[in-house]
Amino acid sequence: MIELEVPLGERSYPVVVGAGARHRLGDVLPDGVQRVAVVTQASIPVAVDPGVDHRVFTIPEGEVGKNIATVERLCRDWAAWGLTRGDCVVAVGGGVVTDTAGFAAAVYHRGVPVLHVATTLLGQVDAAIGGKTGVNLPEGKNLVGSFWQPSAVLCDTEVLATLPAREYRNGQGEMAKYAFLGVDDLQDLPIDEAVAACVRCKADVVGSDEREGGRRAVLNYGHTLGHALETAGRYDLRHGEAVAIGLVYAAELALRLGRIDETRVAEHRAVVSAYDLPMNLPPGVDADRIIELFGRDKKAVGGITFVLDGPSGVEAVKVSDRQLLGQALEAIA
Ligand code: NAD
Numbered sequence: 001m002i003e004l005e006v007p008l009g010e011r012s013y014p015v016v017v018g019a020g021a022r023h024r025l026g027d028v029l030p031d032g033v034q035r036v037a038v039v040t041q042a043s044i045p046v047a048v049d050p051g052v053d054h055r056v057f058t059i060p061e062g063e064v065g066k067n068i069a070t071v072e073r074l075c076r077d078w079a080a081w082g083l084t085r086g087d088c089v090v091a092v093g094g095g096v097v098t099d100t101a102g103f104a105a106a107v108y109h110r111g112v113p114v115l116h117v118a119t120t121l122l123g124q125v126d127a128a129i130g131g132k133t134g135v136n137l138p139e140g141k142n143l144v145g146s147f148w149q150p151s152a153v154l155c156d157t158e159v160l161a162t163l164p165a166r167e168y169r170n171g172q173g174e175m176a177k178y179a180f181l182g183v184d185d186l187q188d189l190p191i192d193e194a195v196a197a198c199v200r201c202k203a204d205v206v207g208s209d210e211r212e213g214g215r216r217a218v219l220n221y222g223h224t225l226g227h228a229l230e231t232a233g234r235y236d237l238r239h240g241e242a243v244a245i246g247l248v249y250a251a252e253l254a255l256r257l258g259r260i261d262e263t264r265v266a267e268h269r270a271v272v273s274a275y276d277l278p279m280n281l282p283p284g285v286d287a288d289r290i291i292e293l294f295g296r297d298k299k300a301v302g303g304i305t306f307v308l309d310g311p312s313g314v315e316a317v318k319v320s321d322r323q324l325l326g327q328a329l330e331a332i333a
Pocket of ligand 1: 041043044045046061062063066093094095096097099119120121122123126127128129130131132133142159160161162163164167170239
């Protein structure tokens with residue numbers, strides 16, 4: 001078992017990675033907890049035993065169920081059951097469950113402790129770590145939320161065996177991102193070490209910039225085009241697949257800005273293709289619409305901000321030359 005820490009002073013917490021990590025739940029529960037509200041989805045074949053009085057609350061599948069109505073339902077059910085601030089919530093699932101249960105825990109009784117048992121690859125390498133919680137509005141994804149750090153995260157690599165192949169690849173899209181944030185030879189590592197390497201990287205970034213005042217933005221590498229493709233919507237892409245295309249786009253853009261050379265672009269393509277992820281725009285993409293969507297990205301404060309590779313590594317860069325944005329899109333058409 002690999003034990004890591006997200007370093008946040010008094011709010012630092014452990015992340016346990018490895019086969020069977022879910023069985024450590026009893027060890028990482030906060031002291032004095034008498035009741036545990038387990039939040040999961042009906043389709044997730046992962047049972048946990050907190051070792052104290054607990055009840056399972058299921059939430060709907062997918063992005064459509066990640067909303068304020070689900071948060072209200074959870075809070076009302078917890079209140080009816082008598083959950084108190086001295087108890088805790090355990091989210092067992094992928095990013096949809098940890099984001100939704102994490103946000104409900106952040107607001108219920110003005111905040112109850114939450115622990116995440118991440119059951120998707122994407123959840124283990126990304127969503128369950130770092131304390132971003134939230135739900136969607138009809139107007140857009142993740143528009144309501146809060147920073148609410150978990151008390152512990154368990155990344156049980158054993159449970160990935162039941163993950164549908166496409167969901168596994170979805171997680172690999174986020175994994176590919178870490179290859180450009182200083183995590184070397186990721187593809188050659190056994191899965192538990194690969195997950196741990198990603199967690200270590202994210203924990204380090206979050207520890208230095210919890211609320212995304214600066215450096216945490218690097219975790220959005222590949223996401224500007226990724227989000228635009230997801231928002232444009234008509235393309236059948238999972239988040240990680242959209243991010244994979246976004247990584248190659250970011251490299252092509254950085255090349256045109258003179259920040260990296262062809263060899264580095266080829267490295268991006270090699271990593272993405274090694275995971276068998278897409279690296280070209282889906283057919284029929286309207287470049288003007290994508291460029292318009294870039295400007296609407298939540299992180300686009302005062303212009304179009306891209307996270308780009310360069311001589312000092314990956315960093316946030318403002319790009320104003322729309323022609324270059326279009327040329328880089330042509331390079332991945
Ligand atoms: P998901 O939570 O929808 O899970 C994908 C599917 O896999 C679901 O149908 C789920 O029921 C099923 N599943 C989960 N674990 C399983 C298992 N072990 N075996 C079989 N099936 C299983 O998708 P996701 O990709 O994990 O998460 C996506 C969400 O994460 C998005 O809403 C995104 O906004 C969010 N996210 C949050 C952060 C963050 O920092 N908070 C970061 C990245 C993504």
